[in-house]
Amino acid sequence: MAFSKSNIFTEEDYRNAVTCKALGHPARIFILKYLHAEQNCIPQEILKHLPLSKPTISHHLKILREAQILDFEEKYPNIIYRISDDLSNFQKQTLKNLFSVV
Numbered sequence: 001m002a003f004s005k006s007n008i009f010t011e012e013d014y015r016n017a018v019t020c021k022a023l024g025h026p027a028r029i030f031i032l033k034y035l036h037a038e039q040n041c042i043p044q045e046i047l048k049h050l051p052l053s054k055p056t057i058s059h060h061l062k063i064l065r066e067a068q069i070l071d072f073e074e075k076y077p078n079i080i081y082r083i084s085d086d087l088s089n090f091q092k093q094t095l096k097n098l099f100s101v102v
Contacts, residue, residue, distance in 0.1 A: 015068070016090045022067035027052060028060045029098065032069070032083065036099050040082035069095075 022028060030050055035041060043057050050057065061081060064070040069091060071084045087095070 012088065012090070015088055018067045019069065019088075019091050019094060022063050022069060023094065023098070025060065025063075027056070028064055031057075031060055031064065032095065033099065035070070035081060035083050036095075040080050042078045042080055044078075 023032075027050060031046060034046060034049060038045070043054065043061060046057055047054060052060075061070065061072075065072065069084055069087065070081050071086075072082070073080045083095070
């Protein structure tokens, strides 16, 4: 008989897993490093530096937003992205390690 394992893992465990999944693509790593250097930007600025289509960039930004790594602000006609101020300790340490890699 099967039983639910959802009570074995904490909410923090799930958030950490989502973070790891979100960091699992080199384009998203590039986006985070770019945002770290620039503080904030609109997707069109990322397009100038990353040879991917606009829908692909939007998809990667969406994944980073859903992982609660990015925040955004709508300023018509643009959406301005930045790294979230409300990162978990795991996210902060992971990004710190990522940004220290040269």
